[in-house]
Amino acid sequence: MSTGHPPLAQVVMVTGKGGVGKTTVAVGLAAAAAETKGRAVVVEFGDGESGRRLLHRGLEGKIEHVVIAPQDAVARCAVPLFGSAILAKAVLGNFAFKRFLRTTPAIRELAMLECVRLVAAEHPGVRVVVDMPATGHGIAWLRVASQLREFTASGPLFDLTDRVCRELLAPQFSSIVVVTLPERLVLHETLELCQAMQKHVGLRPSRLVVNKFPVALPAQALDDARRLSAEATLPEIEPLLRALDARHSALSEADAALKDVLSGAHLAPVVLPVAQVDPTPTDVVRWLRAEGAA
Amino acid sequence: MSRESRPPARPDAGRDEDLKPKSGRRPQVIVCAGGGGVGKTTTSAAIALALAWQGKRTLVITVDPARRLADAMETPIGSEPKRVPLPATVTGELWALMPDPSVAMRTFIEHLFKDEPEAKARLLKNRIFLVMEEAVAGVHELVSVMLVVRAVSEIALDCVVVDTAPSRYALDLVSYPGRLASLLEGRAVAWFGSLAQRASGEDDGGGGGGMLAWGRRRVEGALGRALGARVITDVADLFGELARVRVRFAHLARQAEDLVLGEATKFVLVAAPSGAAGADLHYLARKLEKLERRATAVVLNRADVAAPAWVAALSGHVAATPALIAAIRQLEDERAARTRAADAMAAELRQKLPTLRQLRLPTIAAEHPAAIVNALATELSSQLAAFGV
Numbered sequence: 001m002s003t004g005h006p007p008l009a010q011v012v013m014v015t016g017k018g019g020v021g022k023t024t025v026a027v028g029l030a031a032a033a034a035e036t037k038g039r040a041v042v043v044e045f046g047d048g049e050s051g052r053r054l055l056h057r058g059l060e061g062k063i064e065h066v067v068i069a070p071q072d073a074v075a076r077c078a079v080p081l082f083g084s085a086i087l088a089k090a091v092l093g094n095f096a097f098k099r100f101l102r103t104t105p106a107i108r109e110l111a112m113l114e115c116v117r118l119v120a121a122e123h124p125g126v127r128v129v130v131d132m133p134a135t136g137h138g139i140a141w142l143r144v145a146s147q148l149r150e151f152t153a154s155g156p157l158f159d160l161t162d163r164v165c166r167e168l169l170a171p172q173f174s175s176i177v178v179v180t181l182p183e184r185l186v187l188h189e190t191l192e193l194c195q196a197m198q199k200h201v202g203l204r205p206s207r208l209v210v211n212k213f214p215v216a217l218p219a220q221a222l223d224d225a226r227r228l229s230a231e232a233t234l235p236e237i238e239p240l241l242r243a244l245d246a247r248h249s250a251l252s253e254a255d256a257a258l259k260d261v262l263s264g265a266h267l268a269p270v271v272l273p274v275a276q277v278d279p280t281p282t283d284v285v286r287w288l289r290a291e292g293a294a
Numbered sequence: 295m296s297r298e299s300r301p302p303a304r305p306d307a308g309r310d311e312d313l314k315p316k317s318g319r320r321p322q323v324i325v326c327a328g329g330g331g332v333g334k335t336t337t338s339a340a341i342a343l344a345l346a347w348q349g350k351r352t353l354v355i356t357v358d359p360a361r362r363l364a365d366a367m368e369t370p371i372g373s374e375p376k377r378v379p380l381p382a383t384v385t386g387e388l389w390a391l392m393p394d395p396s397v398a399m400r401t402f403i404e405h406l407f408k409d410e411p412e413a414k415a416r417l418l419k420n421r422i423f424l425v426m427e428e429a430v431a432g433v434h435e436l437v438s439v440m441l442v443v444r445a446v447s448e449i450a451l452d453c454v455v456v457d458t459a460p461s462r463y464a465l466d467l468v469s470y471p472g473r474l475a476s477l478l479e480g481r482a483v484a485w486f487g488s489l490a491q492r493a494s495g496e497d498d499g500g501g502g503g504g505m506l507a508w509g510r511r512r513v514e515g516a517l518g519r520a521l522g523a524r525v526i527t528d529v530a531d532l533f534g535e536l537a538r539v540r541v542r543f544a545h546l547a548r549q550a551e552d553l554v555l556g557e558a559t560k561f562v563l564v565a566a567p568s569g570a571a572g573a574d575l576h577y578l579a580r581k582l583e584k585l586e587r588r589a590t591a592v593v594l595n596r597a598d599v600a601a602p603a604w605v606a607a608l609s610g611h612v613a614a615t616p617a618l619i620a621a622i623r624q625l626e627d628e629r630a631a632r633t634r635a636a637d638a639m640a641a642e643l644r645q646k647l648p649t650l651r652q653l654r655l656p657t658i659a660a661e662h663p664a665a666i667v668n669a670l671a672t673e674l675s676s677q678l679a680a681f682g683v
Contacts, residue, residue, distance in 0.1 A: 018459070019330020023570065049573045087516045094513045096482035102473045106426055147425040148525075155522035181331075212331075217624055220617035234613055236604040243625055243659040250661070276631040278569040 004268060005293050006206045008127070008175040011120050011168065015132040015193075016179035017186070021211040023050040025179050025272075026131040027063075028284025032294035033127035034062040035285065041066055041123055043130040045112055051131060054281055066119055073111040074101065076118075081156045106144045113145060114160060117168040139193060142169060142201045175206040182210050182254035182271075187261040194265070207293055208267040210258060212274040214250040222248050313443050313549065317450035321353075322683050325456045325554060326593075327465055328564035329574030333595040336663065337564045337655075338457035339367060339390075340670035345453045345683070346386035347675055353445055355391040356457040357438045368664065373401060375445045389449060393441055398434040405440075406539045406546075417535040422528040435459070435470055439550040446553070453683065456554065465581045468554045475547040478540050486533035489514065490526050560682045561589040563650070566596045567635035572642070579647055590682045591651040592643060597636035598629050598656045632657065651680040 014026040023044075030040040041064045044051040048067030055065050078088035091097055101107055120128045132141070146169070149161035168174055176197065180190040190208070198204045225241040228234050262269055270293040275283070288294040315321065326338045335356055342354035353375055354367075369376045369390040378388040393401075407414035417423055435458075442454060458465070477483070518526055536543065553559075561582055565571040575592065582589055608614050609622055640652055658669045 017330060019332065019570075021331075021570075047577070049577065050570060053569050053573055081520045082516045083519070087512065090509065090513050091516050091520075094510075095480070096485040097513070097517075099473075099477040099480070099482045100486065103470075103477050104426060144425060151421050151425075151528075152522050152525055156520045157522060157525060217621045218617040220615065221621035224615040224618045225621075228613055228618075234608070234611065236607040236611075239602060239604050239659075240608060240618070240622065240625075244621060246659040246661050276628045277567065277635045 005270070005291075006175075008177075008206055009171065009173055010126070011116065011128045011130065011174040012177055012206075013116075013130045013132055013174055014177045014179060016190070016209075020179045020181055020186075021272075022179050023054060023131050024279060024284055025177065025209050025211065025288075026129045027051065027054045027059075027281045028288055029177065029294065030063050030127065030129040031059060031281040032285045032288055033129070034059070036294075037127065038062065039064070039123075039126050041119060041126055041128045043068060043116055043119055043128060045070065045131070045133050054278075059281060064123075068112055068115050070108040070112060073115045074108055077111040077114045077160065081160060083156075106140070109141045110144050110148070110161070110164065113142075113164050113168060117164055120168070120173070139197045139201060142197065142203070145169060146201065169201060169203060171203060174203065176203050177207040177209060178205045179209045179211055182213050182257055184253075184257045184261060187257055191261060191265060194267075205267060208262070208265070208269050209272060209293070210269045211272045213271050214247060214254055215273050216251055217244060217247050313447035315446050315451070316448060317351075317452065320556065320558065321446055321451040322453045323456065323553060323556065323559040324453065324562055324681060324683065325458060325468065325559060326562045326564055327458045327578050327589075329571050329578075332564050332566040332568075332571045332574075334564040335457050336666055336670060337562075337593050337595060338455050339667045340674055341562070341678075341681070342388055342390075342453070342455040343380075343667060343671040344675040344678055345455070346380060346388040347384055347671065348678065349385040350452040351387040351389075351450060352453040352455065353389040353391060353442070353449065353451050354455040354457065355393075355438060355442055355445075357393070357395075357435055357459050367667075373397075373441055375449065386452075389445070389451075391438075391441060391445060393434070393438045395434040398437040402433060402437045402440075406543055407535075410535075410538050413535045413538050417532070420528055420532050420535070422525070422532045436474065436547065436550060439554055440546055443549055443553055454553075465578060465585070468551070469585060472547070472551045472555070475544045475551065478536070478544040478547065483533050483537045483540050487530055487537050489517070489533075490523075490530035555585065555587070559587070560591075561587055562681055563589045563592040565592060565594055565639065567594065567632050567639055572639050575643070576646065579650075589647075589650055591653055591680045592647075594636055594640065594652060594654045596632055596657045597640070597654040598633050599654060600633070601626060601629065629657070653677055653680055 008029075012026075012029055014022050014029065016022050026042060030042045034040040039062060042051050042055065043066045045068050047069070048065065051065050051067070055063055075088065075092060078092055079085050082088045082091055092101070116128070116130055145161045145164040149158060149165055152158035152161065178190055178194060180186055187210075194205050194208070222241075222244045225237055225244050228237045229241050258269060258271075270288070270291045272284070272287045272291075279287075285294060324341060326334055326341070328334045338354055338356065342352045345352040367378050367390045369378060369392065373393055375389040375391040378390050380386075380388055403414060403417065407417065439456075442456070445451070446454065521529070563575055563578055565575045579589060605622060605626055609619060614622075636654065640654070643650060643652060653674070655670055655673050658666045660666050660669060
């Protein structure tokens with residue numbers, strides 16, 4: 001249907017708040033890339049549970065699932081940073097540094113980004129879709145690299161942050177896909193996030209996916225129910241009328257929210273429908289293709 | 295500014311008085327946790343409302359940056375609890391607290407450094423602080439819990455319902471204060487504070503010999519080389535400033551931990567029938583186990599048990615138009631899919647977490663968030679015992 005969605009780079013970072021369907025969209029984008037090119041990678045942080053749940057449905061051979069545990073990411077980056085595996089182990093095992101790490105997620109997040117860069121470098125020409133963690137601190141995640149680079153100026157930490165900035169957090173290497181919901185408050189927050197991302201990280205989101213859009217019911221049904229309710233001969237019509245009314249309002253509110261909030265945005269939204277139970281990656285690929293957004 | 299020009303730190307400066315509960319006893323705390331999009335905020339508000347209906351003076355706090363509770367309660371965001379108007383027949387009270395995450399860190403620093411204005415000014419210019427300011431994920435949670443500690447001392451509360459962040463990291467809210475305290479209580483702050491001199495070799499760490507000192511010097515040297523002199527100096531300065539308020543900071547963290555992780559705290563998991571919510575549920579249950587706590591109940595939202603009575607009454611009725619019949623069928627297909635998913639989830643939970651009480655709540659067909667909160671509170675008011683309150 002709609003064209004005009006910009007092409008996606010090798011690395012696609014799927015971000016958004018908790019519960020919007022990031023993993024579903026990430027796996028859908030990877031499945032679409034795998035259909036076209038034969039292969040794709042999904043990167044997930046943490047225990048890998050979310051991706052595994054969706055990826056077992058006949059996609060194992062085509063999509064490689066890379067799970068990065070935060071502590072492993074730090075350990076992997078520490079070796080080049082400190083010059084040797086023994087020194088890295090000594091620093092990470094240091095009583096004070098260990099406590100510092102446990103209270104400062106920024107360090108782990110920088111390490112996880114470096115790991116994404118390495119995964120992309122190990123898979124030239126293959127689409128790498130990153131299911132970013134749900135965080136309350138928005139783009140801080142992506143800003144840490146450039147902020148640290150700015151004031152280290154030289155040395156191994158500068159080299160690491162510089163690599164992450166130049167070879168990962170740049171439009172020619174990474175695209176950002178922001179997943180959101182058709183609710184006013186959530187959409188406003190999403191737009192703020194997009195603007196901050198462009199301003200502070202220099203990345204302009206390539207897709208704005210509005211997920212879980214309400215599904216319409218037969219148009220005539222609401223009028224029919226209202227008429228029956230007015231006749232007052234069928235008391236059972238009332239709960240149905242409430243359900244129809246709620247759905248109708250949800251739909252018009254979602255439509256209006258999209259129109260009002262996104263009218264000034266540079267991105268046309270990619271709208272995906274709500275599913276009562278988890279959609280399969282095949283469903284998501286079909287929806288994304290219909291929107292020209294795969 | 296050079297290190298030498300500063301006044302010496304008074305290590306005990308700023309130890310706060312303990313904030314005592316106004317009611318004279320600790321309120322019953324209920325922490326609601328669950329993945330995103332499961333209706334956790336609405337459920338928390340409904341539990342709080344049901345408790346108020348029972349005559350309890352209840353506070354509900356949300357750390358969800360989406361501010362949906364604010365919407366549902368029609369209450370503004372701020373650092374002060376606001377009373378939610380209820381009908382005069384209700385004997386209890388409902389208070390809502392919705393701290394603004396964007397000012398959390400500054401609020402916190404203001405409080406922490408209230409007796410140390412110069413240290414505060416230096417901290418706010420520290421480059422490491424400026425990098426970390428937005429990225430220290432736990433600070434908003436910590437500030438939120440601290441605001442609850444304060445609210446408990448100002449309002450004679452019977453119950454506090456805590457709505458956590460909409461993610462798997464929700465329980466950071468309860469574990470972060472303790473982690474922070476363990477950074478601040480030990481020698482780590484002093485070690486970082488004097489790192490600059492030692493990493494540059496100005497000081498050999500007290501002249502001590504032996505393997506331990508050698509190993510420590512090696513770590514210091516490695517950090518110095520990897521991070522560079524500028525970063526090390528800023529990290530050391532940052533911890534130098536923190537050392538001045540270390541005691542107050544750690545005390546606050548422990549008080550916050552005590553409130554949310556106290557032995558009487560009840561944990562309620564919230565889920566909806568989707569695979570993602572189910573996975574989050576088991577993840578959170580494991581996390582609680584690691585904290586040596588156990589959830590008392592799980593609320594399954596949108597988990598309709600069976601077809602509503604009006605489906606049968608209307609489907610075969612002569613007055614039902616084709617459009618109405620099609621609408622009923624579509625609504626019923628959706629409902630049946632949710633019921634199947636909820637049944638499967640409930641069965642899995644019974645098997646894996648047999649002690650967990652299950653509360654199934656139906657889908658609420660209403661437009662306004664406040665109407666949904668009301669309907670859920672009605673469903674919950676006869677079942678509050680399941681939460682252990």
